[in-house]
Amino acid sequence: MAETTTRHWEQIRTRTLETPERRARYERTMRQVIATRRILQQINEERERRGMTKTDLAHRIGATPSVVRRLFSSETSNPTLGTVVAMLDALDLGVQVRRSSGRRRSAIHVNGDHAAVAEPRLGSACRD
Numbered sequence: 001m002a003e004t005t006t007r008h009w010e011q012i013r014t015r016t017l018e019t020p021e022r023r024a025r026y027e028r029t030m031r032q033v034i035a036t037r038r039i040l041q042q043i044n045e046e047r048e049r050r051g052m053t054k055t056d057l058a059h060r061i062g063a064t065p066s067v068v069r070r071l072f073s074s075e076t077s078n079p080t081l082g083t084v085v086a087m088l089d090a091l092d093l094g095v096q097v098r099r100s101s102g103r104r105r106s107a108i109h110v111n112g113d114h115a116a117v118a119e120p121r122l123g124s125a126c127r128d
Contacts, residue, residue: 036078043087044072050091060090 017023047057058068061083068087071077088095 033076033078037075039084040071040077040079043084043091043093046091046093047087052091057087057090061086 015022016026047054054068054072055065058065061068063083063086071079071083085095
């Protein structure tokens with residue numbers, strides 16, 4: 001059964017990547033998922049650094065603890081921008097969007113006051 005399932009997913013992947021347009025869409029989606037995970041990981045690291053529980057963060061942003069736990073534990077979580085900004089605000093962090101140097105790289109930096117995806121860093125309020 002495992003072999004059948006593996007073969008099935010290989011067929012889906014082959015179909016997904018068979019045309020340049022589909023491959024480009026797949027790669028764009030992967031970049032978005034990776035960027036989202038990086039930002040959430042940095043928010044979670046900052047939360048932990050401050051000794052704040054997920055429940056505390058949830059209460060600060062007006063969400064249920066299960067929502068916040070799911071955002072940090074799911075590999076495919078896709079929070080709204082409003083939720084991300086609320087979490088950054090609750091941690092006294094800010095967001096800065098800037099043009100990236102690479103054609104296909106995300107350019108959001110989470111750096112205290114910055115939110116960046118290439119290599120995001122969390123920090124205090126931005127003074128740029």
